[in-house]
Amino acid sequence: MNLQLALDRMSREDCFQAIEDTKESIDWIEVGTGVIKEYGMEIVREIKKAFPHKTLVADMKTCDAGKHEAVQAFEAGADITTVMSFSADQTIKDTLKVAEDFHGRIMIDLLGVKDEARIRELSDIGVDLVSLHFGKDMQETGEMQEEDLFTLVKHYPHLQVAVAGGINLGSLPSILDHRPDTLIVGSGITKSSDRQDTAVKMKGMITNYEANDSNRQR
Ligand SMILES: O=C([C@H](O)CO)[C@H](O)[C@H](O)COP(=O)(O)O
Numbered sequence: 706m707n708l709q710l711a712l713d714r715m716s717r718e719d720c721f722q723a724i725e726d727t728k729e730s731i732d733w734i735e736v737g738t739g740v741i742k743e744y745g746m747e748i749v750r751e752i753k754k755a756f757p758h759k760t761l762v763a764d765m766k767t768c769d770a771g772k773h774e775a776v777q778a779f780e781a782g783a784d785i786t787t788v789m790s791f792s793a794d795q796t797i798k799d800t801l802k803v804a805e806d807f808h809g810r811i812m813i814d815l816l817g818v819k820d821e822a823r824i825r826e827l828s829d830i831g832v833d834l835v836s837l838h839f840g841k842d843m844q845e846t847g848e849m850q851e852e853d854l855f856t857l858v859k860h861y862p863h864l865q866v867a868v869a870g871g872i873n874l875g876s877l878p879s880i881l882d883h884r885p886d887t888l889i890v891g892s893g894i895t896k897s898s899d900r901q902d903t904a905v906k907m908k909g910m911i912t913n914y915e916a917n918d919s920n921r922q923r
Pocket residue numbers: 711712713735737738739764839840841869870871872889890891892893
């Protein structure tokens with residue numbers, strides 16, 4: 706399982722500091738949507754240059770003009786760019802084609818998806834990477850219902866699944882039981898009092914879980 710550090714609502718300097726603090730424990734770096742809106746594609750370019758061996762996710766949250774935005778993300782050095790699941794099928798097909806041209810990947814953000822029918826359609830289009838997402842604003846009034854989220858993808862074992870939404874040291878163990886491919890953690894690390902320690906603990910929990918997990922079915 707990958708640990709993806711999400712950089713949201715942070716200054717440029719703090720983004721770099723958070724990566725430095727956690728780089729031994731994280732696998733993927735996500736440049737958050739708000740950070741891209743603040744600093745533009747330049748910050749994606751700079752982070753890739755500084756940390757070339759990390760997989761870089763540009764959380765573009767594209768929902769239209771897919772070709773253009775996917776080119777922007779990959780040209781800036783992203784390995785993966787995100788596209789919203791409610792986008793037109795044409796948008797998703799266009800971004801998948803651009804990803805193929807750049808040898809990159811598209812992660813479809815399933816924020817708000819409640820119906821498995823959309824997962825089937827996405828899978829038919831050729832999507833192979835999705836993120837189950839309990840949104841930041843939803844976190845203000847509720848908690849991630851993991852069972853419901855993971856039920857959406859349980860009939861699609863070929864999909865690689867990431868999960869995001871307020872994950873912290875306390876909620877990590879029960880999420881691990883669903884065996885996602887990637888755990889996306891933002892504020893659980895970036896707002897913790899000791900980012901390095903939190904990231905080390907999370908990576909340790911993932912490694913232990915995998916070592917003890919003989920049943921690899923989702
Ligand atoms: O995608 C995200 C969200 O929409 C804010 O832009 C976050 O990166 C994702 O939810 C992870 O952040 P936390 O919820 O703080 O762990």
